[in-house]
Amino acid sequence: MSRVFNFSAGPAVLPEEVLKEAAAEMLDYNGTGMSVMEMSHRSKAYQEIIQTAEKDLRDLMNIPDNYKVLFLQGGASQQFAMIPMNLMKNKVADYIITGQWAKKAFKEAQMYGKARAVASSEDKTFSYIPDCSDLDIDDDADYVYICENNTIYGTKFKTLPNTKGKTLVADVSSCFLSEPVDVSKYGVIYGGVQKNVGPAGVVIVIIREDLITEDTLDGTPTMLKYKIHADNDSLYNTPPAYGIYICGKVFKWLKKMGGLGAMKEHNEKKAAILYDYLDQSKLFKGTVVKEDRSLMNVPFVTGDEELDAKFVKEAKAAGFENLKGHRSVGGMRASIYNAMPIEGVEKLVDFMKKFEAENVK
Amino acid sequence: MSRVFNFSAGPAVLPEEVLKEAAAEMLDYNGTGMSVMEMSHRSKAYQEIIQTAEKDLRDLMNIPDNYKVLFLQGGASQQFAMIPMNLMKNKVADYIITGQWAKKAFKEAQMYGKARAVASSEDKTFSYIPDCSDLDIDDDADYVYICENNTIYGTKFKTLPNTKGKTLVADVSSCFLSEPVDVSKYGVIYGGVQKNVGPAGVVIVIIREDLITEDTLDGTPTMLKYKIHADNDSLYNTPPAYGIYICGKVFKWLKKMGGLGAMKEHNEKKAAILYDYLDQSKLFKGTVVKEDRSLMNVPFVTGDEELDAKFVKEAKAAGFENLKGHRSVGGMRASIYNAMPIEGVEKLVDFMKKFEAENVK
Numbered sequence: 001m002s003r004v005f006n007f008s009a010g011p012a013v014l015p016e017e018v019l020k021e022a023a024a025e026m027l028d029y030n031g032t033g034m035s036v037m038e039m040s041h042r043s044k045a046y047q048e049i050i051q052t053a054e055k056d057l058r059d060l061m062n063i064p065d066n067y068k069v070l071f072l073q074g075g076a077s078q079q080f081a082m083i084p085m086n087l088m089k090n091k092v093a094d095y096i097i098t099g100q101w102a103k104k105a106f107k108e109a110q111m112y113g114k115a116r117a118v119a120s121s122e123d124k125t126f127s128y129i130p131d132c133s134d135l136d137i138d139d140d141a142d143y144v145y146i147c148e149n150n151t152i153y154g155t156k157f158k159t160l161p162n163t164k165g166k167t168l169v170a171d172v173s174s175c176f177l178s179e180p181v182d183v184s185k186y187g188v189i190y191g192g193v194q195k196n197v198g199p200a201g202v203v204i205v206i207i208r209e210d211l212i213t214e215d216t217l218d219g220t221p222t223m224l225k226y227k228i229h230a231d232n233d234s235l236y237n238t239p240p241a242y243g244i245y246i247c248g249k250v251f252k253w254l255k256k257m258g259g260l261g262a263m264k265e266h267n268e269k270k271a272a273i274l275y276d277y278l279d280q281s282k283l284f285k286g287t288v289v290k291e292d293r294s295l296m297n298v299p300f301v302t303g304d305e306e307l308d309a310k311f312v313k314e315a316k317a318a319g320f321e322n323l324k325g326h327r328s329v330g331g332m333r334a335s336i337y338n339a340m341p342i343e344g345v346e347k348l349v350d351f352m353k354k355f356e357a358e359n360v361k
Numbered sequence: 362m363s364r365v366f367n368f369s370a371g372p373a374v375l376p377e378e379v380l381k382e383a384a385a386e387m388l389d390y391n392g393t394g395m396s397v398m399e400m401s402h403r404s405k406a407y408q409e410i411i412q413t414a415e416k417d418l419r420d421l422m423n424i425p426d427n428y429k430v431l432f433l434q435g436g437a438s439q440q441f442a443m444i445p446m447n448l449m450k451n452k453v454a455d456y457i458i459t460g461q462w463a464k465k466a467f468k469e470a471q472m473y474g475k476a477r478a479v480a481s482s483e484d485k486t487f488s489y490i491p492d493c494s495d496l497d498i499d500d501d502a503d504y505v506y507i508c509e510n511n512t513i514y515g516t517k518f519k520t521l522p523n524t525k526g527k528t529l530v531a532d533v534s535s536c537f538l539s540e541p542v543d544v545s546k547y548g549v550i551y552g553g554v555q556k557n558v559g560p561a562g563v564v565i566v567i568i569r570e571d572l573i574t575e576d577t578l579d580g581t582p583t584m585l586k587y588k589i590h591a592d593n594d595s596l597y598n599t600p601p602a603y604g605i606y607i608c609g610k611v612f613k614w615l616k617k618m619g620g621l622g623a624m625k626e627h628n629e630k631k632a633a634i635l636y637d638y639l640d641q642s643k644l645f646k647g648t649v650v651k652e653d654r655s656l657m658n659v660p661f662v663t664g665d666e667e668l669d670a671k672f673v674k675e676a677k678a679a680g681f682e683n684l685k686g687h688r689s690v691g692g693m694r695a696s697i698y699n700a701m702p703i704e705g706v707e708k709l710v711d712f713m714k715k716f717e718a719e720n721v722k
């Protein structure tokens with residue numbers, strides 16, 4: 001067995017020791033005589049798994065008691081509808097458009113009320129985060145929405161927008177648990193887990209209790225009501241049980257690694273190796289303005305599409321997988337989530353240097 | 362490692378060889394150098410997994426070409442809303458109420474149009490399937506809805522209802538792939554996979570193409586539109602990738618076992634061992650009228666709640682797990698899905714005989 005370096009934007013690399021544990025427990029979890037996949041979600045063994053997962057996540061993120069943690073299905077995309085359906089009491093919400101995912105969320109919200117784009121970086125292919133210090137926030141806005149880390153474009157909000165007192169809702173799919181976060185600044189933090197946290201099929205929603213009400217838009221399906229899931233501790237119906245179990249293992253791994261403060265240091269160190277090289281390379285260059293660079297997703301280009309394709313191909317042959325940029329932007333993208341070891345980035349940079357030497361005349 | 366006999370109603374027992382393969386492939390699927398959990402859903406390796414899964418399911422169920430197979434999230438419960446949101450063009454649908462799950466689906470549909478209960482077996486605690494040969498089907502009914510196998514009550518439709526030409530929609534969550542089925546008799550067949558097919562977090566929807574249209578109810582979230590998923594071959598957003606992979610392995614296992622005809626024989630033989638014993642036991646008795654008995658879920662009682670509790674406790678100590686009946690009916694329930702070996706049922710009956718000898722004065 002040989003493992004590759006997997007730079008996929010998601011689903012993405014997971015900690016090797018988590019996978020090893022999962023393999024070892026596959027036929028018999030902890031003396032129960034069954035796989036976690038086979039367990040009734042109402043059994044004692046499973047209750048302990050989901051409760052421990054929640055507790056460890058609360059510890060890691062320091063989640064205040066007045067926030068609920070929900071483990072749901074449908075991916076981040078389903079939240080694009082759940083958020084307006086549950087939160088648009090005044091039917092007004094303000095969106096900051098920093099990439100495709102924010103835009104999709106915005107378009108979905110327009111089905112349900114007056115969703116307004118109050119800022120955008122589309123003018124420069126989403127290569128920066130707009131100034132959000134003094135936006136024209138609607139007095140009636142039920143919330144202000146951001147995609148905190150833009151997976152495709154490689155930007156990240158380093159400062160949260162000034163919402164002028166309105167509830168902040170953030171999609172953190174691609175920066176989940178990558179650094180400490182002050183949960184109290186948000187009304188809702190959510191993300192699909194398939195980048196930094198676990199296997200696709202689980203979305204985690206951290207939501208302030210006062211935002212969880214019976215008062216949802218007409219026609220909101222039962223399964224799309226936060227209150228149903230909150231009242232039932234994510235067990236209203238059968239949850240994505242195995243995925244939650246893997247997330248729980250990743251939470252334990254993060255605690256062992258020193259928690260989110262340590263992860264941030266680790267991620268900064270890792271990202272610097274790549275960004276520093278990009279900044280002095282004569283062949284490659286990053287596509288994002290320096291101050292808004294993501295620690296997780298690093299897009300770069302040579303400026304020559306053929307050379308980009310050659311690089312991706314040769315990198316793959318050398319064991320660096322999934323370096324092709326998103327189909328909407330081209331070039332390359334290295335996603336270097338929590339579970340990507342420093343060694344992976346070091347070796348990638350070595351490979352890039354070699355490629356540069358061979359391809360710069 | 363010792364495996365128990367797991368009679369859980371779902372999530373439920375899976376074939377041991379499927380679990381062994383999954384464990385062996387956990388860190389390196391088929392030479393890719395990564396776990397299926399870590400794979401981009403747009404990668405070649407994953408495309409092959411999902412396409413092969415679909416093909417094998419089509420083979421097993423002999424699904425006609427004019428039906429789409431969708432792998433979705435949200436569980437069966439989310440279908441309770443998706444069905445009316447997508448199919449209620451006239452805003453009328455007729456429901457046959459044979460248990461809690463049918464009732465929940467019915468209640469959800471009432472949010473979206475005129476959902477009518479055209480038959481029910483609630484008068485006798487859902488212990489039988491009502492006569493559905495000549496129901497008062499609405500001329501405008503967009504569909505007639507059944508829960509084909511009632512997990513909680515242990516009944517199964519042995520004859521499909523006469524829908525008077527209207528589209529039949531069936532929840533087959535707890536009888537999925539347990540016997541051959543004539544797909545062409547249905548408009549939609551769907552089920553959560555967590556009983557007979559795979560880990561919780563995947564729902565499979567088999568739907569006739571003409572029912573997949575743009576014309577959904579106002580406010581239907583993008584993620585709840587069949588058309589979006591059909592047009593994108595279940596890859597509109599990140600699918601529950603690992604769960605689909607396990608389902609694919611179960612499909613291969615079913616083919617190796619001889620397909621659904623062989624499974625039916627196997628399941629009939631297995632169920633007969635338990636039902637025959639129940640019919641001659643002086644202590645235990647089944648709760649369902651004989652002609653409507655499920656092959657999958659077998660509820661039974663002693664008639665004495667304390668004795669029921671004693672039985673469940675002693676059975677658990679002897680390695681027979683999850684025999685407690687659903688909280689809404691009490692007593693016992695043995696779910697004996699495809700992956701439950703005959704040996705499990707034989708040993709359970711031996712244990713019941715011993716218990717009967719000890720407890721009948």
Ligand SMILES: Cc1ncc(COP(=O)(O)O)c(C=O)c1O
Pocket residue numbers: 010074075076077078101147149150151152171172173174192598599600
């Ligand atoms: C930031 C962000 N939001 C939302 C999504 C969509 O997630 P899902 O595929 O789980 O719906 C993605 C997926 O890549 C993402 O990167």
Ligand SMILES: Cc1ncc(COP(=O)(O)O)c(C=O)c1O
Pocket residue numbers: 237238239371435436437438439462508510511512513532533534535553
């Ligand atoms: C027949 C039937 N339908 C629907 C459901 C609900 O499924 P889910 O938990 O996936 O929403 C169940 C669950 O046990 C079931 O047995």
Ligand SMILES: [Mg+2]
Pocket residue numbers: 098099100101102149150151152153154
């Ligand atoms: Mg983006």
Ligand SMILES: [Mg+2]
Pocket residue numbers: 277278279280281282283284285286
């Ligand atoms: Mg450069």
Ligand SMILES: [Mg+2]
Pocket residue numbers: 459460461462463510511512513514
């Ligand atoms: Mg039922």
Ligand SMILES: [Mg+2]
Pocket residue numbers: 638639640641642643644645646647
């Ligand atoms: Mg009897």
